[in-house]
Amino acid sequence: MPRSFLTAALAATTFLSFGAAWAGQAPGAASDADIPVSHRDRVYAAEQFSNTVSVTDPANNRLLGVIRLGDPQPGNLSPLYRGQVLVHGMGFSPDHRTLAVVSIGTNSVSFIDTATNAVRHVTYVGRAPHEAFFTPDGSEVWVTVRGEDYVAVLDGHSFEEKTRIKVPAGPGMQIFSPDGKYGYVCSSFNPETVVVSVADHQIVGKVRQASPFCPDLAATPDGDQVWFTLKDVGKVQVFDARPPFGLLKTIDTGPITNHVNIVRNAKGSFAYVTVGGLNQVKVFRTDTFDQVATIPVGNLPHGLWPSGDGSRIYVGLENADAMAAIDTLTNRVIATTPIGQAPQAVVYVPNAVPEGDGRANLQPLGVAGDVAHLTLGPVGNTMAGKTAKDGTPPTNVSLFSQGLSQVLQASVTGLEPKTPYVLALSDHPDGKGKVEPLTAFMTNPAGSAIVNAVGPIRQIVQGNAKDERRYLVIALGTPDQPGAPVQVQSR
Incomplete structure (x- = not known):
């Protein structure tokens, strides 16, 4: 094959890979193309005591810096303070150009440009929001307002609140079916997850939780299942992602079960669950629900997210101020990177920086380390x-x-x-x-x-x-x- 033709073919392949809205990994659809790990990707963690977002290059597992959304104490106690407090939740847009970062203490969602690390807009919502995520078509951002009884629906372009979806008090998190038809909203105060029609914002299904405290959930890329965690009783539950949304399985996982996410690789489809009280990540098959691995990772694992090709999953270690990278074929930790204080939500964004070095507006770790x-x-x-x-x-x-x-x-x-x-x-x-x-x-x-x-x-x-x-x-x-x-x- 002539060199020029080969070069053109490789360029076209790269463009197609980077052009995919979602990879074949959560939160996308199984039919989407995987996106190989590169220096254009970023791993972000929301750090609630340093009020920062850490930015890591997954190609070499190197911390590039932090986006400082607020100050530590006592600076944030001032009546004239304008920054954010308790940076906690995180989502990203389908085009991979915008982060949505939730700060619990200041009732806010900060929208950050992934290429420049600059805050584009801040939207204030109700008491103690927990998580935010874009709908698959990017038209809306749903924010679970855990201190109240609704999901705030923001316009996906102006970021202004346009309506609210009434749900059981204490909505913990929301995630969407890969086809964008349903939004799944679990509760942190009531033992009930609700399924909402994205088209008209109406509740169309309900799933009984084994306990009231659900902080996190994930939908499988094949559109078949939804997994959610129960932090207070140390369990994970799985239900059918389609009507009638029947419960499929309840699994005992261990004390302080935090987050769950889905990985697809050459060995199959797997749910990864962080168990904070055991300092482990547990891995389950999504077809048989069998546990296939237990991975020691460090103190208090919390949020986690797979790479664009499913070859890795990144885990925030809340009481270690670090990010662990796990090879999903061997289920071993391959790198641990220092980051900010008490990481909570973690997201992996493929092709977050399409050009340039992506280091604008980043600051050193400083006291956060x-x-x-x-x-x-x-x-x-x-x-x-x-x-x-x-x-x-x-x-x-x-x-x-x-x-x-x-x-x-x-x-x-x-x-x-x-x-x-x-x-x-x-x-x-x-x-x-x-x-x-x-x-x-x-x-x-x-x-x-x-x-x-x-x-x-x-x-x-x-x-x-x-x-x-x-x-x-x-x-x-x-x-x-x-x-x-x-x-x-x-x-």
């Missing part, structure tokens, strides 16, 4: 800080720097279900001294919880002055009546 890690283990356990005999990891604690203070986040496991506890400070390493409560929490039915506190905690629990040193503990009871510690700081 400053985090300290601790573990808590059972009182009196010589294996404190290591995996327990039942396979449960220790409680992982991250202290995210906000300057002189930190945001503490603990991924608590191994406690009694539905029981009140306090996270506290003790003046003795074994927890037997005076207990000073930091915050109270209630465990979920799986005996787990995500617990937060704010203060100069790092200086206290890692200090060198013996008379001022304190140790993190978890105790039964309430702040008014704390009981004996059941977990203590091990390192």
